[in-house]
Amino acid sequence: MTQETASINPRELRDAFGAFMTGVTIVTTVLADGKPLGFTANSFSSVSLDPALLLVSIAKTSSNYQTFSTQGHFAINILAENQKDLSNTFARPSDDRFADVDWQLSANKNPLIGEVSAWFDCTTHAVIDAGDHALIVGKVEAFHSAGYAGLGYYRGGYFTPAKVSAEVIAGPKVVVSAIIARDDKVLLTRDADNKWLLPSTEIGKEGADKALADLFARYQPDASASFIYAAYNNTETHYQYISFLCSAPDEAAIAGEFVSLDEIGPNQFEDAAVASMLERYRKESQLKSYGMYYGDHSQGTVRPLLS
């Protein structure tokens, strides 16, 4: 639908803005008496690397408007896929949105929520009047990225890309493997011949989601899946292999070990397809630009995932 400026319908405008996919954040601060405040916002945007700046847009009708536009400090908590309930809690009226929330105070006196995908601890750099909203520009004083897959928001609904792709994969003869990456290292394990392999398991009726959860419990309980990195058939065994790129907050593996891919040659892997996939990962992780492979165990295509 085309809308002329003179006759813009706010509802339809909001729907059109909703065509832009975003993540979901909770913006937090504390009052002088120590009471934590927060609201859900998807208008977050990164702004500048040097100096490190970000912004969030707050409605002037919000009961939090006065506080957030004058307090001088705030944090952005980027929600992880499993934190949909937190998003709803911080968008609904409540006397204490933090009642059942795990949080701690940052160095800049802002509540940081537990298990988020990333947080940014800010001082307020500028407040810019912008129609019925104000843009609060924050100077990032500290930040942390845990790497959990983020919660998505699109056309008024939440989406969970990593979880959904894991849930839809099921069936016989499907093997799921986890590329649990930490900086330039990947969690690998060894077979009886001392060859390296990825944590992997054949999935049962419950699907890839459960198979991944089992792998994390066995190798690195704090790991989480980000996206499918490769999907291929072995045309000889007729097995299908799905590899998820996953991240972990630390290198504390229960089983296996985090190994730098620079230190392993292709012959040291149990499986040639895994060796070539991890060689691709080694190169792509340097550029921070990943693709997804699909095809069979020896030939296929890589499609860019993020560019």
Ligand SMILES: Cc1cc2nc3c(=O)[nH]c(=O)nc-3n(C[C@H](O)[C@H](O)[C@H](O)COP(=O)(O)O)c2cc1C
């Ligand atoms: C997914 C989602 C995104 C939102 N994004 C924003 C936003 O960017 N800015 C804003 O002011 N309100 C946003 N809201 C609405 C506020 O969270 C909500 O209206 C507000 O917290 C209402 O309570 P308050 O008056 O106590 O602030 C969003 C709500 C949801 C569910």
